[in-house]
Amino acid sequence: MALQATQTLFSVGLLSGGLLLGGLLATIVSPTFQFWPHGTRNWTFWVSWSAWMLYGVGLVGVAHLDWWHWYEPPVVVQLVCVLVFVAGTALSIWAMWTLGFWESSGLEGHLQTEGPYRFSRNPQYVGFIAMLASGGLLAGSIQTVILAIGGIVWFLLAPLAEEPWLREQYGDAYEEYLRSVPRFLGRTHREPPQQEQTDRTKGGNQ
Numbered sequence: 001m002a003l004q005a006t007q008t009l010f011s012v013g014l015l016s017g018g019l020l021l022g023g024l025l026a027t028i029v030s031p032t033f034q035f036w037p038h039g040t041r042n043w044t045f046w047v048s049w050s051a052w053m054l055y056g057v058g059l060v061g062v063a064h065l066d067w068w069h070w071y072e073p074p075v076v077v078q079l080v081c082v083l084v085f086v087a088g089t090a091l092s093i094w095a096m097w098t099l100g101f102w103e104s105s106g107l108e109g110h111l112q113t114e115g116p117y118r119f120s121r122n123p124q125y126v127g128f129i130a131m132l133a134s135g136g137l138l139a140g141s142i143q144t145v146i147l148a149i150g151g152i153v154w155f156l157l158a159p160l161a162e163e164p165w166l167r168e169q170y171g172d173a174y175e176e177y178l179r180s181v182p183r184f185l186g187r188t189h190r191e192p193p194q195q196e197q198t199d200r201t202k203g204g205n206q
Contacts, residue, residue, distance in 0.1 A: 006065040010143045013058020016051040017150040023048065024154060027161040036161050037106035045106065059147045066141035073140055081138035088130030091116060095123035111170045113177055121181050125155040159183055 023035030023044070038045040073081065095116045096104045103109030104124060116123035129152050136148030166174050 002065055006062055006143065009058045009061035009065065010147070011058075013055050013062060013147045014150070016054035016058065017147060017154070019051045020048065020055065021150060021154050021157075024157055024161055028157065034161075034165070036158065037165050039106070039108050039165070041107070048106070055147070055151070059144065059151070062147060063135065063139040063141060063144045066139070066143055068140040070142045070145075071140045073138060078138060081134040084130050084134035085138070088127040088134065090127070092124050092127030092131065095127060099124070108169065111166075111173055111177065113181070118181065120185060121178070121183050122155075122159055125158065126184055129155050 026033050027035045035044050036048065038048065098115035098117065099112045100109055103112070120126055132148040132151045132155075136145045139145070163178070170177075
């Protein structure tokens with residue numbers, strides 16, 4: 001009975017995750033189709049919202065029913081995973097609180113550059129990736145790992161669909177933010193002003 005429930009939940013998570021990833025990839029490669037971000041509460045918003053709910057239920061359900069079925073991590077690994085999971089959860093909540101719930105759901109809002117967005121353009125995704133990676137490793141379940149990898153891939157690719165849309169929404173302000181803050185983690189890379197670039201070019205040609 002438990003095995004059947006696990007397989008059902010795994011199928012639900014896999015299908016809903018596949019729908020989300022397919023819609024995201026279609027947005028990235030197509031100049032006319034936009035599944036993410038939504039901008040408004042159109043049909044993509046409701047389809048995506050439903051798919052994320054089903055993916056979450058599938059992922060958590062499989063992790064619970066298939067816990068340590070593949071392997072049992074060493075105690076040290078368990079402790080590290082718990083710490084990373086808690087840190088990722090805290091970061092994602094902080095970032096969502098700062099940006100706003102509906103903006104985090106892909107709707108139009110304002111350009112947020114404060115709080116965790118001073119250090120990463122996608123702090124929620126950093127937190128979610130940490131949660132999925134640590135949770136998948138802690139669960140010791142191959143099916144949980146598969147679902148977690150699907151979510152991680154989505155969060156890694158999502159900025160490729162978002163950034164063109166954000167450029168249209170916020171123009172020069174977003175371009176400056178993009179140059180100043182890393183996509184995920186890393187050092188900032190603020191470019192010199194245009195005049196300074198011109199002066200350097202002239203100096204190099206002399």
